[in-house]
Amino acid sequence: MMFTNIEKNKMVHLREIATRVRKETLKIHKIAPETRIASSLSAVEIFVVLYYGEIINFDPKCTTWQERDRFIISKGHGAISLYPILADFGFFDAGELNRVCKEGTFLGGIPDSIIPGFETINGSLGHGLGVACGIALGLKKRNAKEMVFVLMGDGELYEGAVWEAIMFAGEHRLDNLILILDNNRICMLDYCKKILDLEPYAEKFSVFKWDVLVADGHDVNQLYHSLKLLKEKRADKPKLLIANTVKGKGVPRLETDSLCHIKSLMPEEIDKIIEELE
Amino acid sequence: MTADVKTIRDIFIEEIYRRMYDNDEILFLSADFGAPKLDILREKFPDRFVNVGIAEQNLVNVATGLALEGYCIFAYAIAPFLTMRAYEQIRVNLSLQAQIRDLNVNLIGVGAGLSYDVSGPTHHCLEDLSIMRTLPNMVVFSPSDWMLAHKFVEYSIDVKKPKYLRFDGKPVSQIYQNLNDISIDTGFFELHEGKTICLISTGNMTHKAINIAKRCADEGISIGVIDVFLLKPFKERIFYEIIKKYDIVISLEEGFINKGGLDSLISTILDSNNSDIRLFRMGFDDKYVFEIGNRDYLHKLCSLDDDCIIVKIKKLIKEF
Numbered sequence: 001m002m003f004t005n006i007e008k009n010k011m012v013h014l015r016e017i018a019t020r021v022r023k024e025t026l027k028i029h030k031i032a033p034e035t036r037i038a039s040s041l042s043a044v045e046i047f048v049v050l051y052y053g054e055i056i057n058f059d060p061k062c063t064t065w066q067e068r069d070r071f072i073i074s075k076g077h078g079a080i081s082l083y084p085i086l087a088d089f090g091f092f093d094a095g096e097l098n099r100v101c102k103e104g105t106f107l108g109g110i111p112d113s114i115i116p117g118f119e120t121i122n123g124s125l126g127h128g129l130g131v132a133c134g135i136a137l138g139l140k141k142r143n144a145k146e147m148v149f150v151l152m153g154d155g156e157l158y159e160g161a162v163w164e165a166i167m168f169a170g171e172h173r174l175d176n177l178i179l180i181l182d183n184n185r186i187c188m189l190d191y192c193k194k195i196l197d198l199e200p201y202a203e204k205f206s207v208f209k210w211d212v213l214v215a216d217g218h219d220v221n222q223l224y225h226s227l228k229l230l231k232e233k234r235a236d237k238p239k240l241l242i243a244n245t246v247k248g249k250g251v252p253r254l255e256t257d258s259l260c261h262i263k264s265l266m267p268e269e270i271d272k273i274i275e276e277l278e
Numbered sequence: 279m280t281a282d283v284k285t286i287r288d289i290f291i292e293e294i295y296r297r298m299y300d301n302d303e304i305l306f307l308s309a310d311f312g313a314p315k316l317d318i319l320r321e322k323f324p325d326r327f328v329n330v331g332i333a334e335q336n337l338v339n340v341a342t343g344l345a346l347e348g349y350c351i352f353a354y355a356i357a358p359f360l361t362m363r364a365y366e367q368i369r370v371n372l373s374l375q376a377q378i379r380d381l382n383v384n385l386i387g388v389g390a391g392l393s394y395d396v397s398g399p400t401h402h403c404l405e406d407l408s409i410m411r412t413l414p415n416m417v418v419f420s421p422s423d424w425m426l427a428h429k430f431v432e433y434s435i436d437v438k439k440p441k442y443l444r445f446d447g448k449p450v451s452q453i454y455q456n457l458n459d460i461s462i463d464t465g466f467f468e469l470h471e472g473k474t475i476c477l478i479s480t481g482n483m484t485h486k487a488i489n490i491a492k493r494c495a496d497e498g499i500s501i502g503v504i505d506v507f508l509l510k511p512f513k514e515r516i517f518y519e520i521i522k523k524y525d526i527v528i529s530l531e532e533g534f535i536n537k538g539g540l541d542s543l544i545s546t547i548l549d550s551n552n553s554d555i556r557l558f559r560m561g562f563d564d565k566y567v568f569e570i571g572n573r574d575y576l577h578k579l580c581s582l583d584d585d586c587i588i589v590k591i592k593k594l595i596k597e598f
């Protein structure tokens with residue numbers, strides 16, 4: 001893939017934001033150790049590029065704005081890193097970030113559509129893509145230009161309903177649908193490869209009539225250009241971006257642990273990691 | 279009552295088809311399940327009919343996405359597969375989501391109770407009333423005849439909530455002559471006023487209740503018949519006002535008893551009113567029906583044939 005007109009400053013800016021979001025996410029985890037930190041860290045750059053890279057259209061003051069792109073978070077547990085981003089854009093008051101998982105807040109350990117900026121109910125895996133197919137089909141029937149983005153974890157590919165949706169999207173030529181696979185390669189108990197090895201994904205999606213791109217999911221440059229390309233391309237096919245990520249990215253202890261999904265970090269450990277991320 | 283026998287699904291689909299001409303927002307989804315009237319609909323509106331394949335989970339998910347975009351969705355499949363294969367999709371994407379957003383998804387499940395008699399227990403649907411009734415934000419409709427189903431089309435378009443429509447798979451005779459004075463919201467209708475005992479039934483079993491009441495009347499026993507067609511939401515207060523004149527009520531449903539179906543609905547109402555009315559539950563015991571035969575034969579095996587029920591009624595009167 002050839003990239004042209006790389007806006008160097010923009011990429012530096014996105015990298016800085018990613019570091020900031022990673023720190024904010026760790027701070028949330030310090031307040032709410034129930035949150036799935038490893039899964040939320042693998043998606044940081046994806047969220048940053050989508051929102052700060054101006055890939056998706058949104059209006060924080062009108063979450064039902066008809067012309068917004070729809071973003072479906074299928075891996076709900078791994079989207080705590082989206083909280084600081086939504087707060088930064090003013091979807092809700094940034095003060096709420098100090099109350100995650102506390103009594104009376106709307107920011108839970110797994111986000112739902114009661115949170116401004118979230119479209120659907122998340123938490124049970126394998127639902128997002130099918131619902132996104134319905135949204136994409138509905139938009140196409142109105143000849144609307146809005147896109148539907150989905151963030152899904154690679155572990156969700158074990159859910160049968162996901163494959164019903166993959167078949168459907170290909171057959172209905174949903175080229176307004178972009179699936180971003182957060183390919184962090186780890187489920188709850190082990191590496192996906194050791195559970196049921198489904199790779200290679202690109203070939204599987206291709207035979208189901210999808211266009212597929214692969215990117216380093218922590219390289220904002222690659223993510224930005226891949227997503228921009230996919231958004232502009234309308235070739236009668238749904239689109240998959242396989243974002244190769246590291247579960248627990250930024251926390252060495254998590255990055256090398258096959259059980260990192262269920263690991264929480266101690267407060268003093270978090271402080272140290274944040275310091276090191278400076 | 280006339281002997282005008284029609285298939286509920288076809289009457290319902292025909293009316294949707296008629297309304298699709300004036301309402302662009304209506305889309306019809308199917309999990310590869312058909313009907314004669316659906317053939318006309320999909321031929322006339324090929325862009326507004328979607329066959330998702332034999333994939334009930336995706337049927338519900340795609341229906342949800344379309345409804346989130348404001349469409350009025352009819353999602354059509356065989357009742358046990360729609361409600362049980364896709365139960366978690368219904369729970370997460372419809373029941374949960376409907377508490378936050380408007381979602382007009384009408385789940386049409388065909389094959390209530392033992393409609394698919396000879397197809398065996400995978401196709402029998404005896405759990406759906408209780409499992410669908412337990413879901414918050416869900417409307418549960420169980421019509422006894424095609425007149426009610428026809429009237430429900432307007433409700434299904436106007437009320438922007440997820441709904442489960444439990445349709446019989448076999449043609450049924452007409453019960454209601456006109457429904458001008460009957461509101462879907464009320465949820466039930468006293469078809470026949472009796473003394474002492476009342477049969478409270480839903481769906482296909484209302485036809486049985488009417489027959490039983492007739493035969494009892496011939497023997498000088500006056501039995502009331504109440505048809506419950508909307509199990510959720512339910513107007514409990516109005517319902518209790520109607521049934522409190524009876525000493526004994528008998529719930530009659532093509533579903534498992536003691537598990538949250540029609541009998542449980544009535545039982546809860548009696549409890550909350552500290553009522554002295556005695557409730558007898560008629561339906562299916564805690565086991566599946568593997569025996570092969572038509573619906574009447576299977577009812578007989580399960581002591582739900584008219585003769586058996588009449589014997590039980592007489593015994594109840596004697597004991598009372």
